[in-house]
Amino acid sequence: MSKIEMFNKMAANPENKPKEIISVLDFKNGDNVLEIGVGGGYYANMIAQIIGPAGTYYGFEINEEFIDNLKQVNLASKYKNIKPIKITENSIPKLDKKMDLVFTRNSYHHLENRVEYFSNLKPLLNNDAKIVIIDFNKNHLTIKPDGHFVKKEVIVEEMTEAGYVLKTDYEILPFQSFLVFKQTNN
Ligand SMILES: C[S@@+](CC[C@H](N)C(=O)[O-])C[C@H]1O[C@@H](n2cnc3c(N)ncnc32)[C@H](O)[C@@H]1O
Numbered sequence: 001m002s003k004i005e006m007f008n009k010m011a012a013n014p015e016n017k018p019k020e021i022i023s024v025l026d027f028k029n030g031d032n033v034l035e036i037g038v039g040g041g042y043y044a045n046m047i048a049q050i051i052g053p054a055g056t057y058y059g060f061e062i063n064e065e066f067i068d069n070l071k072q073v074n075l076a077s078k079y080k081n082i083k084p085i086k087i088t089e090n091s092i093p094k095l096d097k098k099m100d101l102v103f104t105r106n107s108y109h110h111l112e113n114r115v116e117y118f119s120n121l122k123p124l125l126n127n128d129a130k131i132v133i134i135d136f137n138k139n140h141l142t143i144k145p146d147g148h149f150v151k152k153e154v155i156v157e158e159m160t161e162a163g164y165v166l167k168t169d170y171e172i173l174p175f176q177s178f179l180v181f182k183q184t185n186n
Helices: 003-012 018-025 042-051 064-076 114-120 152-161
Strands: 033-036 057-061 082-086 099-105 125-136 164-169 176-183
Touching: 003 042, 003 064, 018 042, 018 099, 018 125, 033 042, 042 057, 042 064, 042 082, 042 099, 057 064, 064 082, 114 152, 125 152, 152 164, 152 176
Parallel strands: 033 057, 033 099, 057 082, 099 125
Antiparallel strands: 125 176, 164 176
């Protein structure tokens, strides 16, 4: 199985509650969404359909193969509203719209200098934007190699330092924390 197939199989597994994740995030027609670390594009495909042709789904990804795959996902998608953006580690390109939601799933632990990164992300956001962080809460050696996680308390600490406030802690996932932040003073 390729990495792309494996990511998508895991993302789609009902045990990991994709329907519930999408439902509680309450995407609206016309929303603009940025995903950091799109992997196989499972969420890109699902969410781009919900935000519809008035919305755009931007996907930051460092891996060329995943970017090429996301281009194919876009071509096969209903509204062709997915924009793959190849980035270098921790770079934040300018986007032509302000984001209503930033989605990260199992990619937060890959980012370096996270406080600086999320602080630098602010010019891309609408005032009321949601920042969604889903990541492994502890080592799950059967699922991931050692160290592929960031504890919930550490995420909250880092995001607070970057200028965000925790709005919702969805305790619905068996292996991951699922946190939604907004910018402080919003
Ligand atoms: C474990 S995969 C998760 C993929 C997808 N979000 C999912 O839930 O299936 C982590 C992804 O983050 C990407 N990634 C790693 N470092 C990154 C960075 N600095 N910026 C953007 N993406 C990154 C990897 O290439 C990979 O696609």
